[in-house]
Amino acid sequence: MAANPNEVVKDYINSKFEYLRPEFNQNKDEVNILLQDPFLFNNLLQNKGSDTFENLDTAGFNAFSADYLNAPDQFISQHLNIDTRLVKRVVPDILMIQKLLKFSKAKHLTVTTADVIEGLSTFHSYLAKNETQKLNSVILTSAENMANRYVTDANHRHTTVTFALHLFDQLKKLHRLDDRCRLLLQIAATVDDIGAFINAHGHYRHSAYILKANPLIGLSDEENSIIAAISRYHSSETPEDFIQESQLPYTYQLIVAKLSAMLRLADALDDSRKQKIKKISVSLKSNYLLITALSSHNLALEKWAFQQKAALFEEVFGIKVILKQRKADK
Template sequence: MAGKKLFGIIYMSTTRLELMIVNLKTHELIERVSSANFVQTADKSEIYQNEITKIVFSLTGFLQLMADYGVKSYKFWASQQLIDDVSARYLSEQILLRSGVKVNWLNTSQINYFRALSLMGHTKAFHSFAGRTVYLLYMGSAAVTLFKFSQEEFVQAWNIGLGYLELDQLSQALRNSANDPNEVLDDYISSKLDYLKSELAGGEPDTCLILQDFAALNNIYLPLNKRLTELPYAAFSQELKQAGEASSQYICDHFHVEDSLSGRILPGFLIARRLLSYTQAQQLYLTRLNIMDGLAIQTGADFGFTHKDYGIITQTSAENIAQLYIKEEAHRSLVRKLALHIFDQLKKLHRLGSRERLLLSIAATISDIGNAISQHNHYHHSAYIMEANPLIGLSDQENTIVSEIARYHSTESPGADQLHFHSLPPELQMTIAKLVAILRLADALDDSHQQKISKLTVSLKNEQLILTAFSPQDLSLEKWAFNRKAQLFNELYGIKPSLKQRRTDA
């Protein structure tokens, strides 16, 4: 086993710190250890700060363990779902100074991406559901997330603002209530999930629901050497009944959980039961595949051990938003195709990578969604819709890039007089400007929204950029729009693009 294939995945949630040593090529798990659980507080944003000594101690131990295995490469990620940017920066500095380890913070959208990838990227496990509709359910401190897969492809994700933190607070408030607290809790969960009933209606045949990281049931029904197992409905119903009737001490002993986490068992069952009903799943599964597996799969892809395009998860999410707001699929499909073609042909000029290519693809997909609100200044509407709806898999910075490309893809140009643009770091400004310049050219080529162009060639020679459009139709409107929208490209690169037409048969 080549040492360079071994990698250390370190992940910190508000519950604990974990290390997974994995072979990136084969996905073989070499070692997995965790710290002692963090002490839970009413204000979850204080947990990391309160546990800084435990965090540093655990990281020191993890570093030693990786050295014992000969692991030379590792990365440390942490959930930023419940702390603000300033607190995250302060904590990063403390951890770096005391352990020498850099923290990479993950927002909710990124965490959801890696959770979806944990299942989608494990070929053997995912292939076992070939031809079926699969729902993956995760319940965390900040939110409940439901993923849908069909024909081994990602379809959609729903992020519901119903986390254990909120349910803990509700349970605490109900303790002295004369009402049946379990019934009130179930009603509250219903009120948060009810909107999904219509979206999940239809009862697709051969559907299953997978519970991810459901520790209470994993501890009883999922052997340590297995990543996935079916749970009979009868067993689920029996455990739900016990969770609703048993004392806190019995729950701790039976489900092998700490007292501080015992109050989460029943809400977890109630959420799962309701989504079982909504999805009409015929089978229920448990899985140990979680965010750390997703991080390992993405890291393996980054190192070139697999050539699968997992960016399709984020692209599909963008398509879902675009379809929700505007139905004109042909225009956005052509603009995206042309933008990516121009990007690929001008690599030596813009010097951007595959990640920026994905951001351009997403921006081309969603840039016109603001038309659903108003065609006047639609680009501003597109931008704030994206700011309010971060896409699965994007960091906060990447979501900003997509939003800003949408904002400036039409008539306004990014510049010092634009408040949104002016406040961004210089390197981010350049990335946005480069991608906006490309998208503007592509958007102009279908200014009529009639998809007149069947083929496009791009030639960059002697500081001349010539785009040749193949079309049997009149491109007067496209040429007029192209000349207007090419100005930013000229300002940015000192090269004025020109558009030529080659007539083809209709």
């Protein structure tokens, strides 16, 4: 009785991989597998750039493999879009990858058509981006915890953050700030009212004091100083010359001024702390900014606060700001 050729190949690969088992058993770190220029995955990458990465988890790879381990050569050639001369390599390659996944206990693998140096460089950039996102999440959680510890109004806080980030995203051509500044604005909008725990009167001063005494882990000293300055400057009661007296370098002063200007508008849109405005739309004209608030409520207080707090935005960006209300269904 003829032996199953796949079983023969599998046994051969097992024998050659066995010496690697002790090495993997000693490793306690998470393993990431990068497959460079694998012809098996042409269909996944054929319409993408040379530095494109495609991620598969272990279950996804095994499901992919099951279709080809016992398939006819013609089926493999057509479905993998490979030359018939390469078909004989499919089963050994699949079995080797399966064995590597099993030994390494890797949860996923990444494939790319990039060359080795470019592939490793891009892959490390990909990992670094993920680590940055995780760190940002930790920083934001710390800011939320601080805001909760000082008993700020969660609904007002979340509304202010939403409006502030919407303004930032829609006004990129105007402020020309990067994503890191967006994160700083989000943090500042989260913690700007913590000083009210000490005293509601002049709470912006107390917010800045608390933030200076309790810097957020994950931010640089300069970024913590920016957060404290924005929190102090977010109120229309703050002296107009505060930024110049803050001893921050001019570049940071400009960031503080721009982010504070946007935060003031966002804060004013919920001045009553009643979330009267469902959402806002932003339209940047040649010489003015139009903000349309969707609300069915009386916005007299919000409009008054907006008028007071818009002065800084108009001074920093040199354009008029107009708030318009559009009635919403109750």
